[in-house]
Amino acid sequence: MCAMARPRKPLLSRDRIVETAGALVDAEGLAGLSTRRLAAELGVSGPSLYNHFRTKDEILDAVADAVSAKIDLSMFAETDARDWRTALHDWAVSYRAALADHPHIVPVLAQGPGRRPAGLRVADAVFGAMVRAGWPPAQATSIGALMRYFVTGSALGSFARGFVDDEAAYDPADYPHLGQAHLLAEHRQKVDERAFETGLRALLDGLLIQFEGAATDASTVGGSADASTAGGSAAAGSTARGPAAGGSGSSGSGPDGSSPGGSGSSDGSATAER
Numbered sequence: 570m571c572a573m574a575r576p577r578k579p580l581l582s583r584d585r586i587v588e589t590a591g592a593l594v595d596a597e598g599l600a601g602l603s604t605r606r607l608a609a610e611l612g613v614s615g616p617s618l619y620n621h622f623r624t625k626d627e628i629l630d631a632v633a634d635a636v637s638a639k640i641d642l643s644m645f646a647e648t649d650a651r652d653w654r655t656a657l658h659d660w661a662v663s664y665r666a667a668l669a670d671h672p673h674i675v676p677v678l679a680q681g682p683g684r685r686p687a688g689l690r691v692a693d694a695v696f697g698a699m700v701r702a703g704w705p706p707a708q709a710t711s712i713g714a715l716m717r718y719f720v721t722g723s724a725l726g727s728f729a730r731g732f733v734d735d736e737a738a739y740d741p742a743d744y745p746h747l748g749q750a751h752l753l754a755e756h757r758q759k760v761d762e763r764a765f766e767t768g769l770r771a772l773l774d775g776l777l778i779q780f781e782g783a784a785t786d787a788s789t790v791g792g793s794a795d796a797s798t799a800g801g802s803a804a805a806g807s808t809a810r811g812p813a814a815g816g817s818g819s820s821g822s823g824p825d826g827s828s829p830g831g832s833g834s835s836d837g838s839a840t841a842e843r
Contacts, residue, residue, distance in 0.1 A: 581613055583621045583631070591632045591671070598673045602629070633677040634685035639667040642691065645698040653702035653780075654773050657712070660695070661720055661769055668724035679721040704780070712776065719772060723765050729757040 589610050593602050604625055608615040622628045641663035643649060644656040651659065668675050682688030692713060699709035736751040744750070753760055 581611060581617055581621070586611065586618060586621055586628065587631045587635055590628050591635060591674070594632060594673045595671055599629070599676065629677050630683065630685055633674050634687045636667055636671050636674055636678065637682070637685065637687035637691055640664050640691055642694045645694040647701070653699060654777055656698060657716065658769060658773055661716060664720045665724055665765060668721065672724060675721055675724045679725070715772070719768065723768070727757055727761050728764060729753040729760040
């Protein structure tokens with residue numbers, strides 16, 4: 570019996586299609602990817618791709634999801650000891666690094682996760698970690714959105730590379746403050762990474778101020794509610810003792826400097842409701 574001949578070319582698979590499509594996008598950009606070009610790179614006929622993907626957009630989605638799968642999410646595990654601010658920082662650094670390795674696919678990723686499994690896992694991990702840390706769900710959603718805006722925006726292009734390295738392009742008569750701009754491109758990586766880190770820390774510092782402010786407000790509201798309850802009890806006691814006792818009691822001041830009865834009690838109740 571003759572042994573079965575081995576195929577000359579690797580069998581076509583979903584993973585092989587995604588890997589080859591990703592290499593094309595990395596090398597030539599989104600415009601460089603077509604089903605005809607992809608089939609040629611794979612050494613197959615165009616229609617054979619449709620056994621695995623219905624459209625070119627599905628292929629691009631799969632390429633984008635393969636990039637999302639490279640983003641580190643370990644900092645959001647319930648067993649991880651990092652606080653929410655540190656976790657967001659470390660995740661953003663990993664997120665940007667994954668996008669920096671594949672800049673041409675960033676416009677697809679910037680549209681959101683859609684139905685992509687790895688992209689949805691990222692969104693789920695960030696949202697879950699922020700809610701566990703004490704952020705209200707609406708704010709946790711906003712944090713996920715603003716982090717995506719910031720990271721994908723930083724990965725869409727290089728600030729430093731946008732300046733030509735021709736010193737003559739920056740005539741001091743026209744641009745008196747750009748005398749060193751021609752050096753930016755030479756130090757692109759350092760300039761861009763420093764800018765990203767500066768923006769990220771400012772963003773996280775702002776979130777921390779909001780988080781601590783919300784905790785302080787909640788504590789204040791709780792304290793006002795307790796004071797209001799105590800004030801209400803005192804007013805009831807004054808009424809039971811009669812007008813003279815009530816008049817004497819009204820001369821005292823509550824914790825906020827107002828009368829513990831009457832309008833002071835009303836203000837405290839309103840604060841508690843807020």
